[in-house]
Amino acid sequence: MDDLLHLFFPHVCIGCESDVLDNESLLCAECMHHLPYTGFIAAKANPVEKIFYGRMNVQHAASAFYFNKESVIQNLIVQLKYKSNQLAGNFLGKLLGNELMKSQRFDDIDVMIPLPLNEKKFFKRGYNQSLAIVNGINSVWQKPVIENAVERILFTETQTHKGRIDRWQTMEGVFAVTQPSLIENKHILLVDDVVTTGATLEACGTSILKIPGVKLSVATVAYTI
Numbered sequence: 001m002d003d004l005l006h007l008f009f010p011h012v013c014i015g016c017e018s019d020v021l022d023n024e025s026l027l028c029a030e031c032m033h034h035l036p037y038t039g040f041i042a043a044k045a046n047p048v049e050k051i052f053y054g055r056m057n058v059q060h061a062a063s064a065f066y067f068n069k070e071s072v073i074q075n076l077i078v079q080l081k082y083k084s085n086q087l088a089g090n091f092l093g094k095l096l097g098n099e100l101m102k103s104q105r106f107d108d109i110d111v112m113i114p115l116p117l118n119e120k121k122f123f124k125r126g127y128n129q130s131l132a133i134v135n136g137i138n139s140v141w142q143k144p145v146i147e148n149a150v151e152r153i154l155f156t157e158t159q160t161h162k163g164r165i166d167r168w169q170t171m172e173g174v175f176a177v178t179q180p181s182l183i184e185n186k187h188i189l190l191v192d193d194v195v196t197t198g199a200t201l202e203a204c205g206t207s208i209l210k211i212p213g214v215k216l217s218v219a220t221v222a223y224t225i
Ligand SMILES: [Zn+2]
Pocket: 013, 014, 015, 016, 017, 018, 027, 028, 029, 030, 031, 032
């Protein structure tokens, strides 16, 4: 059956379009070999943790890859967000999960929460890309997933033209924990695709941290300055 699918849907590497790759992989061996790992996932005070200094109390934060323009990672994230390719999210999640597991820093995580998507985007895309990533993580690193404890309650306009301060202000009150009993006293790993200013993760994380006994960590597939 796989061979038949292969015939109708040529299976090519998302990085370089080579057709020499395993059925389960989205990248060829060459592209896998050159993935831009940050190498800091196990390090304290890494650049992703520094984003949240003075803004939100995180136990650990890290990203597996650098997000470079026109890179393999960008191609995969474009597939995930704009080409309805959830497999790209599962694949990236698997890679992130392997790194989280290897680092041993995240061992005491109790549950994973995918960053909630607003309804308009959910409707357009049909799925939450962060959930696709979380499911990928879960396939190699079995931490329970909670999808419905936190919700995005406000719609925000596109924020690309606003500065960091404005962005934070417009993100306030966007998220709410609607089922606190699901996350009370737990160490939560909040997961998203890319971290840039951290404003969205901060807004969501801040609402999570209001719940008694909660500890928060953050992981993203990629990090960009
Ligand atoms: Zn390739």
